[in-house]
Amino acid sequence: MLEFRTAGFNPYSVKYSPFFDSRLAVASGANFGLVGNGRLFILNLTANGIACEKFFETQDCLFDLAWSEAHENQLLTAGGDGSLKLFDIGVGEFPVAGWQEHQREVFSVHWNLVNKGTFLSSSWDGTVKIWSPEKKESLLTLPVHSCVYSAQFSPHHPDIVTCVSRDSHLRVFDLRSKPSAQNHLTLAIPIHAQPKVAPPGMNRMNGPTECLTHDWNKYRDSVLATAGVDGVIRTFDLRVPSGPVNAMPGHEYAVRKLSWSPHLSDVLLSASYDMTCRVWTDGSNVDKGGEGIGFGRELGRMDRHTEFAMGVDWCLFGAEGWCATCAWDERVLVWDVREHMRGP
Amino acid sequence: MSGSQQRVESISNHFVSSQDQPKAVLHEKNGDQVVITLAVRTPLTKAGKGALKDTPLEDIVTETLKALRNRSNIDPALVEDVCLGNVLHPAASYVARSSVLAAGFPVTTAAYVVSRWCSSGLMSVQAIANQIQVGAIDCGIAIGAESMSTTPDGGAPNFSDKVMKSSEKVRDAAMPMGWTSENVAADFNINREKQDEFAAWSQQKASHAQSEGWTQDEMFSFETTWIDPKTQEQKSIVADRDDGVRSGTTPEVLGKLRAAFPDWAPSTTTGGNASQITDGAAGILLMRRSMAERLGQPILARFIGATAVAIEPRIMGISPTVAIPKLLTKYHLTKDDVDIFEINEAFSSMGVYCLETLGLDRQKLNPRGGAIALGHPLGCTGARQIVTALSELRRTGKKVAVTSMCVGTGMGMAALIISEM
Numbered sequence A: 001m002l003e004f005r006t007a008g009f010n011p012y013s014v015k016y017s018p019f020f021d022s023r024l025a026v027a028s029g030a031n032f033g034l035v036g037n038g039r040l041f042i043l044n045l046t047a048n049g050i051a052c053e054k055f056f057e058t059q060d061c062l063f064d065l066a067w068s069e070a071h072e073n074q075l076l077t078a079g080g081d082g083s084l085k086l087f088d089i090g091v092g093e094f095p096v097a098g099w100q101e102h103q104r105e106v107f108s109v110h111w112n113l114v115n116k117g118t119f120l121s122s123s124w125d126g127t128v129k130i131w132s133p134e135k136k137e138s139l140l141t142l143p144v145h146s147c148v149y150s151a152q153f154s155p156h157h158p159d160i161v162t163c164v165s166r167d168s169h170l171r172v173f174d175l176r177s178k179p180s181a182q183n184h185l186t187l188a189i190p191i192h193a194q195p196k197v198a199p200p201g202m203n204r205m206n207g208p209t210e211c212l213t214h215d216w217n218k219y220r221d222s223v224l225a226t227a228g229v230d231g232v233i234r235t236f237d238l239r240v241p242s243g244p245v246n247a248m249p250g251h252e253y254a255v256r257k258l259s260w261s262p263h264l265s266d267v268l269l270s271a272s273y274d275m276t277c278r279v280w281t282d283g284s285n286v287d288k289g290g291e292g293i294g295f296g297r298e299l300g301r302m303d304r305h306t307e308f309a310m311g312v313d314w315c316l317f318g319a320e321g322w323c324a325t326c327a328w329d330e331r332v333l334v335w336d337v338r339e340h341m342r343g344p
Numbered sequence B: 001m002s003g004s005q006q007r008v009e010s011i012s013n014h015f016v017s018s019q020d021q022p023k024a025v026l027h028e029k030n031g032d033q034v035v036i037t038l039a040v041r042t043p044l045t046k047a048g049k050g051a052l053k054d055t056p057l058e059d060i061v062t063e064t065l066k067a068l069r070n071r072s073n074i075d076p077a078l079v080e081d082v083c084l085g086n087v088l089h090p091a092a093s094y095v096a097r098s099s100v101l102a103a104g105f106p107v108t109t110a111a112y113v114v115s116r117w118c119s120s121g122l123m124s125v126q127a128i129a130n131q132i133q134v135g136a137i138d139c140g141i142a143i144g145a146e147s148m149s150t151t152p153d154g155g156a157p158n159f160s161d162k163v164m165k166s167s168e169k170v171r172d173a174a175m176p177m178g179w180t181s182e183n184v185a186a187d188f189n190i191n192r193e194k195q196d197e198f199a200a201w202s203q204q205k206a207s208h209a210q211s212e213g214w215t216q217d218e219m220f221s222f223e224t225t226w227i228d229p230k231t232q233e234q235k236s237i238v239a240d241r242d243d244g245v246r247s248g249t250t251p252e253v254l255g256k257l258r259a260a261f262p263d264w265a266p267s268t269t270t271g272g273n274a275s276q277i278t279d280g281a282a283g284i285l286l287m288r289r290s291m292a293e294r295l296g297q298p299i300l301a302r303f304i305g306a307t308a309v310a311i312e313p314r315i316m317g318i319s320p321t322v323a324i325p326k327l328l329t330k331y332h333l334t335k336d337d338v339d340i341f342e343i344n345e346a347f348s349s350m351g352v353y354c355l356e357t358l359g360l361d362r363q364k365l366n367p368r369g370g371a372i373a374l375g376h377p378l379g380c381t382g383a384r385q386i387v388t389a390l391s392e393l394r395r396t397g398k399k400v401a402v403t404s405m406c407v408g409t410g411m412g413m414a415a416l417i418i419s420e421m
Helices: B003-013 B057-072 B092-102 B120-133 B168-173 B177-187 B192-211 B214-218 B251-255 B289-295 B313-318 B320-330 B348-358 B381-396
Strands: A002-005 A010-016 A023-029 A038-046 A049-058 A062-067 A074-079 A083-088 A097-100 A106-111 A119-123 A127-131 A140-143 A148-153 A160-165 A169-174 A185-190 A211-216 A223-228 A233-237 A246-248 A255-260 A267-272 A277-281 A297-302 A309-314 A322-327 A331-336 B034-041 B081-085 B110-114 B139-146 B222-227 B234-239 B278-288 B301-310 B340-343 B400-407 B411-419
Touching (some): A010 A322, A023 A074, A023 A322, A038 A062, A038 A074, A083 A106, A127 A148, A127 A160, A160 A211, A160 A223, A169 A211, A267 A309, B034 B289, B057 B092, B057 B222, B057 B278, B092 B110, B120 B301, B120 B381, B120 B411, B139 B381, B177 B348, B192 B214, B192 B251, B192 B348, B214 B381, B278 B289, B313 B320, B313 B348, B313 B400, B320 B340, B320 B400, B320 B411, B340 B348, B340 B381, B381 B411
Parallel strands (some): A010 A309, B081 B110, B081 B139
Antiparallel strands (some): A010 A023, A023 A062, A038 A049, A062 A074, A083 A097, A106 A119, A169 A185, A211 A223, A223 A233, A233 A246, A255 A267, A267 A277, A277 A297, A309 A322, B034 B278, B034 B301, B139 B278, B222 B234, B301 B411, B400 B411
């Protein structure tokens, strides 16, 4: 396990570069992101551990970041002051571009993985905005009317956008649809609905709670996972949009971040306020000849963080299982998931 | 609250257990919600005497629909459905559709009727809201209306022996409402003094609200025909005032009135401490929030929901004490979250019981008086309470209102409205 200290700053998000297997970036804020500056760390994995290659200072906390899919040295940040900033690692100490439209904290940014020319942001102001790096104004604003903690482009389609929000709904927007009164909204799935596969010992779903994170499965193009304040991870299949397919309780407190494996179609990783990062299978076993449905379960956990775990990301390269996590304990840990899996 | 305080609160909200995700309903806004963009009522006038005594139901409903159409300036073709809450008219379905057409709505605006006694006005709001919520329509109008002058309440019909002899509950359900008031007074020891105090208090609040001009924005006035009872001469007059409000009413004055039901112990109900028999209507324009925003219609409030309960018919008056907790539980709220309770004052006996049993803050209950002062046009009341509550929320800058009423034959309803003014 490798470790890096973000002394004086509490990390909110960690992301591997999509271009280099040894490069990481961390978005963070002073004073737990409540008040004060933000800092964007660019880290390199070296033979002598993790080294900070460069950092950028910002006026307000950084809640998220996204690597550009088009330029290997560029990355985007989500600011507490409502700003988006594009930094270039090769260019000085200031951002090379910036956008200011959101009225409140930006909680997530995501780069379009298919059409690499657009990115999106989601904010406490209840909107998701679609942007182009070439344009000063946003291309499109999708109203959600509820604090949007997480928004993403589908990794399978350039015009499908999803988001989760305080109101316990998973929304799906199809940007190809006509911008009618629905503003491209095609589905709004209640996250707190009864799951298709009721997990053992979980007879009744509780009411709606804030949803803090979600992620698209990298292999199954209609499958997503969500998690939030009630600590339950849920999977969804957009072909059955009435509610969740699976529900996986286990975390004792809110789940802050989820990420599906880039290598295995049924495995995902979570980070929680209970200070653990856990590995799960959703029980689909598609790889092993299963039918895509079954009980999800925890495969193992990493409990070396000593404060709220806030971010997780998988390394895209090399052997399956390497990941990075960050927490309010001012630490970034890089570790191999396989070392923390329990026996069968 | 500063930005950093809000961030702290936001994080601390992430630690709330799922069962009581706190008060989400108070803050949550989304485009699919049902919102009220306009709420108005006619003046409430005494049956048999007041300005509306010779105005048939269809005229009252038509004038209300016209007022909604003119004030909202909405394209009438966008109103897909109109629901009329009414109790007494024998051909209310004809009235509903005819009034819609007479008020200048196109043939494409549909109409229907709902009835659940004194909650019919609220039923109509709930019905339209439900249609919007499930996506059946985007925009509709709820009306509550009653002409107790032209279609008076004749009491329960004579049921077959088979039904009447089947159970004591059936006989209780056919009981005159006044008797149920006496039952409440007897069962729960609510004496005449308490009832008269409650009634005088209602009159004083209503009189104050009237003299301060608070009720002006609830109402629209209109011209109608009135027959002078002395000369039988037809006159054209303007209905522009609630005529049941008596300033200077005191418990002492009310204490001198004779019992209305001398043969039914304890005979504490009088004409002064019960709701008045009255004509009137209220109308509410509802639509999906996304539509209101698109049309630029002002969003007054969101209609969160309503619920009905049923209890022993012989003490039907106490049902708000069942309906209100049921409603609040649904939305994880407590009575302290509510700024205004509009509870229909069918009788002082049930009014006193509800105030004491629910443990309400007196300042929050019927701040503009209730049916004892304003009157209780049966089908109108449920919608009228929402009009009154919205106007009071607007005046005071408060946010949350619960309306509730007891319902004849032993039922009750309650509704939750959250102001966005």
